[in-house]
Amino acid sequence: MKRVSIQPQDFDIAAELAALEALGGGGVASFTGVVRGEGGLIALELEHYPAMTQAQVDRIVEDALGRWPLLGVSVIHRFGRLEPGARIVFVGTASRHRTAALESCAFLIDWLKSHAPFWKKEHFGDGATAWVEARAEDDAKAKGWGG
Amino acid sequence: MAEPTLTIVYFAWVREDVGRDEERIDRPSSDITVADLVAALAARGGGYAQALGDATKLRAALDQRFVPLETVIGEARELALFPPVTGG
Numbered sequence: 001m002k003r004v005s006i007q008p009q010d011f012d013i014a015a016e017l018a019a020l021e022a023l024g025g026g027g028v029a030s031f032t033g034v035v036r037g038e039g040g041l042i043a044l045e046l047e048h049y050p051a052m053t054q055a056q057v058d059r060i061v062e063d064a065l066g067r068w069p070l071l072g073v074s075v076i077h078r079f080g081r082l083e084p085g086a087r088i089v090f091v092g093t094a095s096r097h098r099t100a101a102l103e104s105c106a107f108l109i110d111w112l113k114s115h116a117p118f119w120k121k122e123h124f125g126d127g128a129t130a131w132v133e134a135r136a137e138d139d140a141k142a143k144g145w146g147g
Numbered sequence: 148m149a150e151p152t153l154t155i156v157y158f159a160w161v162r163e164d165v166g167r168d169e170e171r172i173d174r175p176s177s178d179i180t181v182a183d184l185v186a187a188l189a190a191r192g193g194g195y196a197q198a199l200g201d202a203t204k205l206r207a208a209l210d211q212r213f214v215p216l217e218t219v220i221g222e223a224r225e226l227a228l229f230p231p232v233t234g235g
Contacts (some may be wrong), residue, residue, distance in 0.1 A: 014148070033235060047159055048234070049227060052211035077234065089235055109235055117227075118234025119159035131160045132232030 001072035004061055006053045008080040010087060016074050025071040029101035030092040031109045037084025040125045044048040046088065049117035051078075060111045064093070066111070067107070068100040075108060077118065107145050114142035114145040150174065150224055157198070158229035161205065166200030173221060181207045182216040185228065192198075199228070206231050 001023055005011075013032060018089045023051040035044045055092040061073050082088060102114045120132040152171040154199055163166050182202055189199040200204065207214055209223040220226060 001235075044204070046234075049156070049158055049208070050227070051225070052208060052227070054209060056213075113235030114232065115213070116234040117158070117229070117232055118228065120233045121159070131230065132233045134233050138235075139231075 001074075002061055002065070003072075003074040004054060004057045005076045006048065006050075006057065007076065008076060010078070011076050013087075013090060016076070016090060016092055020072050020074060020092045021129060023071040023094045025094045025096045025101075027096065027098045027101040027103040028094045029094065029098070031089065031105050032087055033109070035082050035084050035086045035088060036052070039120055041084060042098040042125050043084075043123040044082045044088070045088075045121040045123060046082065047119045047121065048077075048079045052117050055115055057112070060115055061107065064104045064108050068093075068095065068098065068104040069096050070100060072103055073095075073104070073108070075112070077112065077116065079118065081123075108137070110141045110145060113138045150222075153223070154225045156225060156227045158227065160230060161198045161228050164194045166171070166194045177221055178219060180217055180219050181214065181226065181228075182210070184220060185216065186218065204230060 057075055061075060064073060070093055074092040076090040078088055091105050093101045093104045123132045151174055153174050154171050156169045184201050185199050185202050188194050202216055206229055207216055208227040210225055
């Protein structure tokens, strides 16, 4: 099972996990990214490159499927204006082996951070805005997986 | 035969500084690199200079694939210019 969705709306984590569990592998790992409301932040605006995003995330998922014996992968990434507490991203993996499920889940979120065409803009309560800068450590984490 | 024009799309603060999200330009000669074109666009001044003046802050994609700035544009139809990505 391979599911990639780039969407503005929220998603149902229980349903996503249930779909992965139903594959019968016995091991499901997941990561959920949520908007942090620190420093007076009132919203995070996610911009993306619509013509590229789906294909690029598909490539990242294919890469994970080539590296680990997975029965299923789900990636959901939202775009648009998201408030603190809102879910941004979900990665779920299913495998017969817990190591494969856990490692591929970590790989997928690391690669999404540095290889998917999204940009975050922070909006603060006082009207200020700031584009989030890419962090060298995120890039290093992605490089750590090789390839 | 290559298209007579090249579409350039901009994202995030590059889009904001340039002041538009997309434009079409006459196709540059086939041996021009992304970096060459970025320098030519920055020479327009104003928001272009602000957005594109420091190429080390930029990343690029040709026909929806990430490429290094030294890549020759060749017959690509779409060039995207943007800051390093911050998804996830």
